[in-house]
Amino acid sequence: DVKVTQSSRYLVKRTGEKVFLECVQDMDHENMFWYRQDPGLGLRLIYFSYDVKMKEKGDIPEGYSVSREKKERFSLILESASTNQTSMYLCASSQSGGALPDTQYFGPGTRLTVL
Amino acid sequence: DQQVKQNSPSLSVQEGRISILNCDYTNSMFDYFLWYKKYPAEGPTFLISISSIKDKNEDGRFTVFLNKSAKHLSLHIVPSQPGDSAVYFCAASHLPSGNTPLVFGKGTRLSVIA
Numbered sequence: 001d002v003k004v005t006q007s008s009r010y011l012v013k014r015t016g017e018k019v020f021l022e023c024v025q026d027m028d029h030e031n032m033f034w035y036r037q038d039p040g041l042g043l044r045l046i047y048f049s050y051d052v053k054m055k056e057k058g059d060i061p062e063g064y065s066v067s068r069e070k071k072e073r074f075s076l077i078l079e080s081a082s083t084n085q086t087s088m089y090l091c092a093s094s095q096s097g098g099a100l101p102d103t104q105y106f107g108p109g110t111r112l113t114v115l
Numbered sequence: 116d117q118q119v120k121q122n123s124p125s126l127s128v129q130e131g132r133i134s135i136l137n138c139d140y141t142n143s144m145f146d147y148f149l150w151y152k153k154y155p156a157e158g159p160t161f162l163i164s165i166s167s168i169k170d171k172n173e174d175g176r177f178t179v180f181l182n183k184s185a186k187h188l189s190l191h192i193v194p195s196q197p198g199d200s201a202v203y204f205c206a207a208s209h210l211p212s213g214n215t216p217l218v219f220g221k222g223t224r225l226s227v228i229a
Contacts, residue, residue, distance in 0.1 A: 004158070009156075040124070041221065042219055042220060042222050043159070043204060043219040045216055058216065090159070102149075102208045103161055103164060104161070104206075106151075106158030106159045106160070108156075108157055109156065109158050
């Protein structure tokens, strides 16, 4: 079974703090993704990565950065957290090619509250 | 501009009846479609997919239908069970995409009433 884990289920931070959200997958997937989910807005892609040290902007990259130093790990960084970044953050991974290419497998999510 | 649209934010169905969730897309390059199910405070889980070479794919109680000419797909759940109550997301991509992310709809909240 594919397993995607996220470092925290719930996180509370203060405005201006630097926040790190970690994601690890154990299926040797090439692709990893960060989304945020907000009511009425669905899943919005923040950043994704095809390979180690590669990153691509998604639909809403402003205020975020990412790091992928190892294939299994993809980190999302909020350089200076703001209240409008309060959200559910979801990490996902997928393989390139194979029987179900592009099928993304999600972690359990991190509910981040910025006060 | 939304490329994948789920026009019904919510749907209520009686237990044992059929649930039909709809999804429309605008990008004719899409040729692979997926449905995900999401419970509160959990990540989405992959449910079923279909490629554009098919018009139907079935897995147990779940069937996805694809109408390419109408750019429309639907997920049928028969019979609906209370445990099916969740938010369902439709997603699309085009193969062979390699590294193109999925495009998600905004989701439909299904409530199955016992």
